[in-house]
Amino acid sequence: MSEAAAALYVYGVVSASTQPDGTGIGARPVELVAERDVGALASFVPAGEFGEAALRERLEDRAWLERTAREHEDALERALAATAVIPFRLCTVYESRDGLREFLSAHGPALAGLLRRLDGRVELGVKTYFAEAQAATGEPQSGREYLLRRQREREAAEEAARFKVECARASHERLAAAAEEARANPPQPPELSGRTDEMLLNGAYLVRRDDRRLTDAVAELESLYGPRGVTYEITGPWPPYNFVPPEVVGT
Amino acid sequence: MTQGSRLPDVRPGSGQPAQLADVLERVLDKGIVIAGDIRINLLDIELLTVRIRLLIASADKAKEMGIDWWQGDPFLRRGDGDGSALESRLRRLEERAGLPVEEEERSER
Numbered sequence: 001m002s003e004a005a006a007a008l009y010v011y012g013v014v015s016a017s018t019q020p021d022g023t024g025i026g027a028r029p030v031e032l033v034a035e036r037d038v039g040a041l042a043s044f045v046p047a048g049e050f051g052e053a054a055l056r057e058r059l060e061d062r063a064w065l066e067r068t069a070r071e072h073e074d075a076l077e078r079a080l081a082a083t084a085v086i087p088f089r090l091c092t093v094y095e096s097r098d099g100l101r102e103f104l105s106a107h108g109p110a111l112a113g114l115l116r117r118l119d120g121r122v123e124l125g126v127k128t129y130f131a132e133a134q135a136a137t138g139e140p141q142s143g144r145e146y147l148l149r150r151q152r153e154r155e156a157a158e159e160a161a162r163f164k165v166e167c168a169r170a171s172h173e174r175l176a177a178a179a180e181e182a183r184a185n186p187p188q189p190p191e192l193s194g195r196t197d198e199m200l201l202n203g204a205y206l207v208r209r210d211d212r213r214l215t216d217a218v219a220e221l222e223s224l225y226g227p228r229g230v231t232y233e234i235t236g237p238w239p240p241y242n243f244v245p246p247e248v249v250g251t
Numbered sequence: 252m253t254q255g256s257r258l259p260d261v262r263p264g265s266g267q268p269a270q271l272a273d274v275l276e277r278v279l280d281k282g283i284v285i286a287g288d289i290r291i292n293l294l295d296i297e298l299l300t301v302r303i304r305l306l307i308a309s310a311d312k313a314k315e316m317g318i319d320w321w322q323g324d325p326f327l328r329r330g331d332g333d334g335s336a337l338e339s340r341l342r343r344l345e346e347r348a349g350l351p352v353e354e355e356e357r358s359e360r
Contacts, residue, residue, distance in 0.1 A: 241281035
């Protein structure tokens with residue numbers, strides 16, 4: 001693609017010695033735009049299709065959004081298999097190579113420092129679900145039984161509420177102790193998680209790639225809380241999306 | 252662990268594809284956000300707003316349930332908060348539930 005008609009879609013930042021490979025957005029090749037120590041993994045895309053107005057429209061297209069999100073993620077995961085990566089958010093677009101190089105130049109030392117910090121690390125996600133116990137069924141045989149049952153249900157709900165807070169916090173604390181950095185994000189609602197069980201914890205953990213302590217901690221928590229209806233799900237390895245401090249680009 | 256588990260030594264791409272919600276949560280909301288010549292406010296996008304609203308709604312719902320402990324937790328947000336946020340929240344929850352307030356000190360990191 002001729003650069004005159006092209007904008008640069010950026011996936012993330014890597015060291016300048018990284019060999020880019022494979023394809024990204026719209027099956028376009030992933031290239032490296034380097035500036036001193038650091039480089040951006042990027043693809044040339046048609047400026048018209050990735051301008052503000054065009055993007056605004058395309059982001060409304062669910063199929064396009066899903067495909068693009070996966071292409072963005074796949075390009076970063078491929079790089080992550082070989083090197084440290086600072087992931088960018090979806091649809092970060094530069095109008096020219098010079099503009100991108102200016103960004104890399106202005107933030108070079110901070111980006112290089114963060115790359116050293118993230119070297120050999122990946123992000124793992126841990127989601128914790130809770131299956132609420134079923135209430136008693138069948139018609140109560142008396143008014144007294146009805147009241148007793150109501151009281152027991154109320155007590156069980158209070159107990160469950162306390163347990164959920166305690167379990168989420170204890171789980172995150174245990175997992176954070178097995179990681180270098182940790183973040184708890186808002187639990188996803190069932191419409192997002194695709195599960196009917198309630199999500200208690202939606203955590204992200206920065207770990208060394210070969211470190212098994214986090215998975216060991218998950219197994220430990222599962223044997224502790226599993227009997228009470230709690231399940232754990234590990235996702236990743238992810239590029240360290242949750243561990244890019246905002247101040248790295250001076251915000 | 253459930254079927255969705257991918258261990259850290261599994262190479263990216265070789266496991267099951269990640270759930271879309273997990274991908275969107277990361278690529279839309281995390282990573283470097285102040286970069287690029289084109290800066291679209293993703294919150295303006297209608298379809299995205301549906302997803303993001305769900306994420307925000309989940310935070311609000313968690314708050315109602317008292318499990319928004321990460322909001323003011325000094326362990327999670329270092330240097331931000333006085334360390335008693337969770338305790339006071341638990342206390343409020345317990346009071347609302349009509350339970351005796353526990354006297355024991357909860358360990359804070």
